[in-house]
Amino acid sequence: MAEYSVVGHRIPKLDAREKVTGRGMYAGDLRMEGLLYGKIVRCWEYAHAKVKKIDFSDARKVPGVVKCVGSKDVTQRPYNTTIMKLLVPEVFADVFGEIADLNIFNPVVKHQGDAVCGIIAKTEEAAERAAEKVKVTYEPLPIVMTAAEAKRKDAPQFTPLKPGNLAADFPEAFFPGGAYGHNTPDGKTPAQHMKEADLVVEDTFYCPRQKQVQMENHTYIAKYDDRGRLTCWTSTQMPKPVQNLIAELFELPLTRVRIIQAPIGGAFGCRLGMIGEPHACALAMAVPGRPVKVEFLREEDWVASESRASGHIRVRAGFKKDGTPVAIDADYEVLKGGYYTHGSGPPFCTAAFMYGMYKWQAMAMRANIWFNNMVPYGAYQGYGNPENTFAVEQLVDRACNQLGLDPVEWRRKWHKGIGDDTWLKGVKFASCGLDDCIDKATKAIQWDKKKKEYAKMKGTKLRGLGLGVMQHTSGAWPMLLEYTNTIMRLNEDCTVEIMNSCSDLGTGGHTAVTQMAAEALGWPMDDVHLKCCDSDCNGFDIGAHASRTIYCVGRAVTQAATRLKQELINRAAKNLQVQPEDLAWGEDKEIYCTWDPAKHMNARRIAKESIYSFDDPATGKTIGIPGQIVVTGDDFVKHCSPPFSASCAEVEVDIETGEVKVLSFVNAHDIGKAIHPPSVEGQLEGGSQKGFGYVLTEDIYYDKNGLCLNNDFTDYKMLGPSDMPVDMKAILVESAPDPLGPFGAKSCGESALMGPIGSVANAIYDAIGIQINEAPITPERVLAAIRKNGGVKK
Amino acid sequence: MSNSRILPEFELLVPQSVSEAVDMAAQYGDKAAVLAGGTDLLIMLQKGSATSEYVIAMGEIEGLDYIKYGKADGLRIGALTTITRMVDNNTVKKNYPALWQACKQHSAPQIRNIATTLGNVMRASPSGDCSCALLALGAAVMLESKNGRREVPMDDFFINYGKTARKVDEIAVEIVIPPVQNGVVSSFMRMTRTNFDLSKVNVAVQLDLSGKTCNEARIAVGAVAPTTIRIKKAEALLKGVKINDALLEKIASVVSKEIKPIDDVRSTAEYRRDVSAVLVRRAIKACL
Amino acid sequence: MKKRSITLFINGEECNITVQAHHTLVHVLRNQLNMTDVKHCCGRGECGACTVLVDDDKAPGGRKAVDACMVLAAMMDGKRITTVGGLEEDGKLHPVQQAFIDEGAVQCGFCTGGMIMKSVSILEKNPKAKEDEIRSELEGNICRCTGYVKIVDAVKKAGSWSTKR
Structure with missing residues (x-):
């Protein structure tokens, strides 16, 4: 493997120092002259109600109130928070049934926390006090929480655009039979194949409505200035698409909308598309010339910003006696929440990742997505894959157990690899390091030794081991558009500025992109500066989602670097009067002629003369080649180079209390090439914390009126530092570099969350011999399952 | 539901002595809330689950931050003694393991750094960890008013959810725990969703094992009724007998029957019933 | 009192201010003193983003960690408070x-x-x-x-x- 001078090195993250000193300025830290405070008035009392009347009379009396903004005072244009419509061909959006059903301030509240009106005041306190004094009269509507309730003929209708409350499904035009998957070449469906299976395992799994819980509350500052330009400081994951969405919503040309990226205090998908930007901008437009800050409270986060999809997925999987995977057939009934937003996106990916993992002869998954009065789901690290992982990884282990097969060997034998379809039909895996991941993970956890030991365990605390594998994606192509534009500009001192709009969610993305640029240039890190993101100067990029930063932006910057170096060679060739092919790069930016070392020049001179180019007073000849070198790197990659991973978990189950403790955990990840290894490890470790949460503790709970019961840290429980296993290993597997990834790199971000889901669930199964098909696997559920089974089945 | 993380306005009263605080309590009665550590009160004010025109902040009163132990007097804990102070105190650790465990497992370090042990009792939450341990230890709360002091045993202290025997003109100044006797042991256990959490069930047990049999037992269980409660039927079973596994099973089943847990976001009634029994059994075993 | 004049010693600097009785320390640090190095997240003593050190004679090291959202600024009179912005010494990181x-x-x-x-x-x-x-x-x-x-x-x-x- 090539040795690199920057890539793969454990350098400090570029933004680390400003963060350890507290000097990093997030959107909420920005101070501006004349700053006003906006407050979104939300409906806390009801999950479903008509807004009959809004009375601002008491609110207006609060000292410091500047303006009360009702639903009629802002644009009436409905919108959709997502960028889905932008990133698929128009015809697809129509077939999928994309709709815009959300208003800035809504006349009908469709979930608790829906925005009703707004307040602008001189202080945060005045804004909040006035918000408390707004009197909203509601007419409560019947609550719809379950799919069954949404389907009823007399159910209240969420939008005339979707009669019957079916927000989305897999449309027949793209998905024959409403299913994603494939039949065998003879046309036989999975259901028909099941008859030939020796064993069919089948169950319904509940997938929880997990929340991203980024630490920085959603915060925005917006200003509508004297030139009629609307500027929004936001920690969005997608500055450029949000610029587009805001422009469309407020009917402004892009020249009059500016998005400035503030450092992001965590995202994990919750800052994909728009959340509070429309409200901040609408309030700012109500007070032209004044910046308005809107900061969500922590408890608003759970009710007003999108979560993960939840619902019930029924999966049947058929096997031959020897373990041959015959077919898999699934139905997913999904709860959309009050608005369309991501529609069929996450459930589609559940199906796609189910398709991408194992060599089923035939596969089908159908999904029905029902409106209900929960917070809408949107994007969350993993985007549909946790649901697939929770169900399928458990069913595989159940089948292996019933067939007397080793679940490790089964996975080794039947996982997809090079030449097979990835998660999308027709796109083939170009690399696969999963076997290596399985080897390393099982070895690190001492699989064979512990497995034997634990099989004999007796008593009230039983231990088990579990393996889970997954495959994911690098970028969203071919489901969504993949495009990034990078501008690379050579300064007169021969350093470069890179302008790219892809955000860094704190993952180290910008450090890694800078490393790749420096490596591709062959120059030191200090000679490269990545500027992100001000929509006024940067080109288009989709933003940080779908684990695309390293893969897609990395490809674009290396391409730009190559172009920039070529331009330097071309100019040197002219100057030295040789052919470009005759030139090569030496040390310290020196360019020399391969057949005559006497002919050489330094790139610094070319850079300087590209700007400071004068006519020689003696000869009248122009010195150097004038014109600053600016190149672009464009990438429309037509692949998604999926990474794989294998995770092993070791758990202890207290069979008297149902408590599960994760004792050790290993995640071996097929990374191709780790550009910035500490960041990759950080992704794996951090992803694990959320994966443990998915499988063990996290879900949003609602009461019978649809009101959220746990919109705070008191009752939304995530694993803390003392809950996490002390023995945790992140193994970076670099044995399968991807031919399309920059330096062979594949993604690691979203993929990290799935590791614990299958492995922990299977470890619990190994420990007590019972599978728990509802996540999170709480002690209550474990104990109830043990009771139901009349004890453990060991 | 709160719409603000800024507290509502109130008149702040900052007594410099207990007698000043007592005067203020007498003057403002139920219009005033008492703030010691404040970690519960500030949240309640913010959420609107408590309202108060006046807040009597005890923080500047000298001489209320103490842990004193005497063979005759037992343990005395001042009103401003933080939970951290309890965790760092060897006397507490050695003599009152149930209370020490409760303090150690209670909340996060920076909350323990300001929250007071007495404050946990005054909150009268059925899930209060210190409350649970103190009830098992047979502690009492010292209340002071213009009429003087009175000592209310923990057994009579909790009236209902969030309601204590404190009268509005009284200020709680001290926790009193009887001195330890030879052979008296205690333990505390709790069940939570994650380590840093409110208890979904907590259990504290004190046993007098000075003789050949168990002379006396006190069992307190929290988060299974509107207040922390004692399981007197189970205590009676322990009295004067030798503890064995069969007895523990019997006690466990009594515990399940005696409690009245509810379903809430933290757990289910059924689970609490099952697990309280397990925890009581384990807590007793931990004393043996 | 609705307001109180207090003296704080923040990161070694004496600071005489009048604070609202109902304002928490984090509110005063961020909104009144513009100290944005202290982050405000949950406001309920759960997340620790606003953790600062406050002097405490009995604590080892003479100071203790406190959630700045869980204390009233008015009750901090005379206290030494250290925030993350005050840890560096002569440009050298802690x-x-x-x-x-x-x-x-x-x-x-x-x-x-x-x-x-x-x-x-x-x-x-x-x-x-x-x-x-x-x-x-x-x-x-x-x-x-x-x-x-x-x-x-x-x-x-x-x-x-x-x-x-």
Whole structure:
């Protein structure tokens, strides 16, 4: 493997120092002259109600109130928070049934926390006090929480655009039979194949409505200035698409909308598309010339910003006696929440990742997505894959157990690899390091030794081991558009500025992109500066989602670097009067002629003369080649180079209390090439914390009126530092570099969350011999399952 | 539901002595809330689950931050003694393991750094960890008013959810725990969703094992009724007998029957019933 | 009183201000004194993003970690308060800050300030704190990015530096 001078090195993250000193300025830290405070008035009392009347009379009396903004005072244009419509061909959006059903301030509240009106005041306190004094009269509507309730003929209708409350499904035009998957070449469906299976395992799994819980509350500052330009400081994951969405919503040309990226205090998908930007901008437009800050409270986060999809997925999987995977057939009934937003996106990916993992002869998954009065789901690290992982990884282990097969060997034998379809039909895996991941993970956890030991365990605390594998994606192509534009500009001192709009969610993305640029240039890190993101100067990029930063932006910057170096060679060739092919790069930016070392020049001179180019007073000849070198790197990659991973978990189950403790955990990840290894490890470790949460503790709970019961840290429980296993290993597997990834790199971000889901669930199964098909696997559920089974089945 | 993380306005009263605080309590009665550590009160004010025109902040009163132990007097804990102070105190650790465990497992370090042990009792939450341990230890709360002091045993202290025997003109100044006797042991256990959490069930047990049999037992269980409660039927079973596994099973089943847990976001009634029994059994075993 | 004039010694500087009785310390630090190095997240003493050090004679090291959202500013009269912005000395990072950088313990950075202040207090209490102690003492500071692995490593590393010195 090539040795690199920057890539793969454990350098400090570029933004680390400003963060350890507290000097990093997030959107909420920005101070501006004349700053006003906006407050979104939300409906806390009801999950479903008509807004009959809004009375601002008491609110207006609060000292410091500047303006009360009702639903009629802002644009009436409905919108959709997502960028889905932008990133698929128009015809697809129509077939999928994309709709815009959300208003800035809504006349009908469709979930608790829906925005009703707004307040602008001189202080945060005045804004909040006035918000408390707004009197909203509601007419409560019947609550719809379950799919069954949404389907009823007399159910209240969420939008005339979707009669019957079916927000989305897999449309027949793209998905024959409403299913994603494939039949065998003879046309036989999975259901028909099941008859030939020796064993069919089948169950319904509940997938929880997990929340991203980024630490920085959603915060925005917006200003509508004297030139009629609307500027929004936001920690969005997608500055450029949000610029587009805001422009469309407020009917402004892009020249009059500016998005400035503030450092992001965590995202994990919750800052994909728009959340509070429309409200901040609408309030700012109500007070032209004044910046308005809107900061969500922590408890608003759970009710007003999108979560993960939840619902019930029924999966049947058929096997031959020897373990041959015959077919898999699934139905997913999904709860959309009050608005369309991501529609069929996450459930589609559940199906796609189910398709991408194992060599089923035939596969089908159908999904029905029902409106209900929960917070809408949107994007969350993993985007549909946790649901697939929770169900399928458990069913595989159940089948292996019933067939007397080793679940490790089964996975080794039947996982997809090079030449097979990835998660999308027709796109083939170009690399696969999963076997290596399985080897390393099982070895690190001492699989064979512990497995034997634990099989004999007796008593009230039983231990088990579990393996889970997954495959994911690098970028969203071919489901969504993949495009990034990078501008690379050579300064007169021969350093470069890179302008790219892809955000860094704190993952180290910008450090890694800078490393790749420096490596591709062959120059030191200090000679490269990545500027992100001000929509006024940067080109288009989709933003940080779908684990695309390293893969897609990395490809674009290396391409730009190559172009920039070529331009330097071309100019040197002219100057030295040789052919470009005759030139090569030496040390310290020196360019020399391969057949005559006497002919050489330094790139610094070319850079300087590209700007400071004068006519020689003696000869009248122009010195150097004038014109600053600016190149672009464009990438429309037509692949998604999926990474794989294998995770092993070791758990202890207290069979008297149902408590599960994760004792050790290993995640071996097929990374191709780790550009910035500490960041990759950080992704794996951090992803694990959320994966443990998915499988063990996290879900949003609602009461019978649809009101959220746990919109705070008191009752939304995530694993803390003392809950996490002390023995945790992140193994970076670099044995399968991807031919399309920059330096062979594949993604690691979203993929990290799935590791614990299958492995922990299977470890619990190994420990007590019972599978728990509802996540999170709480002690209550474990104990109830043990009771139901009349004890453990060991 | 709160719409603000800024507290509502109130008149702040900052007594410099207990007698000043007592005067203020007498003057403002139920219009005033008492703030010691404040970690519960500030949240309640913010959420609107408590309202108060006046807040009597005890923080500047000298001489209320103490842990004193005497063979005759037992343990005395001042009103401003933080939970951290309890965790760092060897006397507490050695003599009152149930209370020490409760303090150690209670909340996060920076909350323990300001929250007071007495404050946990005054909150009268059925899930209060210190409350649970103190009830098992047979502690009492010292209340002071213009009429003087009175000592209310923990057994009579909790009236209902969030309601204590404190009268509005009284200020709680001290926790009193009887001195330890030879052979008296205690333990505390709790069940939570994650380590840093409110208890979904907590259990504290004190046993007098000075003789050949168990002379006396006190069992307190929290988060299974509107207040922390004692399981007197189970205590009676322990009295004067030798503890064995069969007895523990019997006690466990009594515990399940005696409690009245509810379903809430933290757990289910059924689970609490099952697990309280397990925890009581384990807590007793931990004393043996 | 609805307002109180108090003196705070913040990061070594004396600061005489009048605060509203109902304002918490984090509110005053951020909104009145513009100290944005202290982050405000949950406001309920759960997440630890606003952790600062406040002097406490009886605490080892003479100061303790406190959630700035859980104390009234008016009751802080005369106290010495250290925030993450006050840890550097003559441009040199505090060992805990340096260790956080070295170990890659910083991701989005929003919890980092509070996390560092808590870590400083842990090591002031016990420079030889072991893994288990560090982990249980870090409770009350939520990080959603790192899984705490590199944070714990950073605290261990900073501890090893201070015990060597």
